[in-house]
Amino acid sequence: MIAEMIALQNLRFSFVEGTGFRRLMNALPKYKLRGRDYFFSFVCDNLYNPLAKKVKDLLVEFDKLSFTTDIWFDLHxxxxxLTLTAHGISEDFCKKNKILKCEVMDERHTGAVISIKFQAILEEWRIHHQKDCMVRHRGSNMVRGMQLAGLEDISCTIHQIQLCIRAGVESQEWxxxxxxxxxxxxxxxxxxxxxQAELIKIQKECLNQSASSVIQDCPTL
Structure with a gap:
């Protein structure tokens, strides 16, 4: 149950060695408290591997698979x-998608490194023969990675539209x-x-509106 909580809540394995968790476990004196290494092994062997097998069995249903990918920075x-998501349409036209990998990128984000990462992921899931097209952003490193990996690829349409909008906005000084x-x-x-409190007060009392927070935009690069 603890290992499942770690996986579902996206917690660090060091969570089980924290003071708060250990105090909570003191309420169960018969429970033998384990360290992070035990739960790491348990999650990988008893949770991840059986689930990965189910995903592999699901992917077999599709003749071809398309993929979406991106590299992003986790502030936390x-x-x-590096993420890779597989998309497929079954014979009865049922669309399904599964996140196959969320790979840590310790190295420089060069095309060569990205290519090696993709090849390893495809090999891990044994879907080389099913690959159809990779949807990616137009970063030169990502484009080069697709070329080196020998993958058919296309730029993300939404990303392209966002770049057009940004260019249009930046062309107008006002x-x-x-x-x-x-x-x-x-x-x-x-x-x-x-x-923030004053803004909420104005919205509710003066404008008779439900409270809404302000949103900071995040420009598409």
């Missing part, structure tokens, strides 16, 4: 991650000035609990 853990002012306003509210 301070690491870069829009740049407006968005700069708006970001400063949003930053003020995000860094002040007093300002």
């Amino acid at each position: 853990s301070g690491i870069s991650l 829009l740049l000035q407006l968005t700069t002012k708006l970001r400063k306003i949003i930053t003020h509210f995000n860094h002040s609990l007093v300002a």
